[in-house]
Amino acid sequence: MFDTYPVMLSALKQAITKHGIQYDCELERFVKEKSIRQFADQYGTQAFLDDYHQIETELQQAPTYYPEIPMILKTIVKRGGQHFVVSHRDDKTYAYLGELRPLFTEIITSDHHFARKPNPESLCYLIDKYQLDRNETVMIGDRPLDILAGQHAGIKTILFDEAAIFSKQQLKADAIVTTWEDFKNEY
Structure with missing residues (x-):
């Protein structure tokens, strides 16, 4: 984001x-x-x-989100979807989200003391707590550890690879996007 x-x-x-x-x-x-x-x-x-x-x-005082992010998040919520954050950052994550924070059902940071990704512990916690259908749940991340965490949790994965560092074959992500403009809400 x-x-x-x-x-x-x-x-x-x-x-x-x-x-x-x-x-x-x-x-x-x-x-x-x-x-x-x-x-x-x-x-x-x-x-x-x-x-x-x-x-x-x-x-890193005031990181800004990619311009397409608010519309993507709002569209998914409008369609009945939910968003979650699983971050290795600490509780500064809440401030980073700013005005987007209400669009997230739950935010997990390093201060919650779950095992670090690629361990799927935090994802499995969210799946269980919110009774998420694994077939309709997607992990979006920009690093292999995000994709591996999603795969270990048994959910779909989307790699955001702006620098085109990784290949789909390398990570076996379900989809790869290199710009948020390419993101399709049907994922």
């Missing part, structure tokens, strides 16, 4: 410089394929990760 990656990458680069970390990967691809936490595990320390989070929080 939000293009937070430019700020995340800027914060990551600042933390890398501060800690003098040497790495042998393409940062954006690594972060999308894995996570910043895995980057810290492989190349950094907990202090590095803590500094990254502090820098990212300072820089």
Whole structure:
């Protein structure tokens, strides 16, 4: 919903410089394929990760959503659908959603202490709590861990791959969209 990656990458680069970390990967691809936490595990320390989070929080003050998002969300709700957020971010997620927050039935953040994606624990919780039909439930995400979480929960998946990093065959997502303009509400 939000293009937070430019700020995340800027914060990551600042933390890398501060800690003098040497790495042998393409940062954006690594972060999308894995996570910043895995980057810290492989190349950094907990202090590095803590500094990254502090820098990212300072820089990521008011992320804006993609322009098509409000209409997509409203259309689905108007048709009787529901939206949920499952985020590795903390409760700042509520502020990020801003005026869109009422369009979500429930928001799960890292502060809820579910297992991290790709573990489907949070998705299964939502499916059970709201008695969602797995055949009509879709996980939309922009990283492999999102798609894997949806697959592990037994629901359909849509990969938002704006940078065209992944292939459908690589992740076996049910659908891939590279722009929100391409999103079709029949998914």
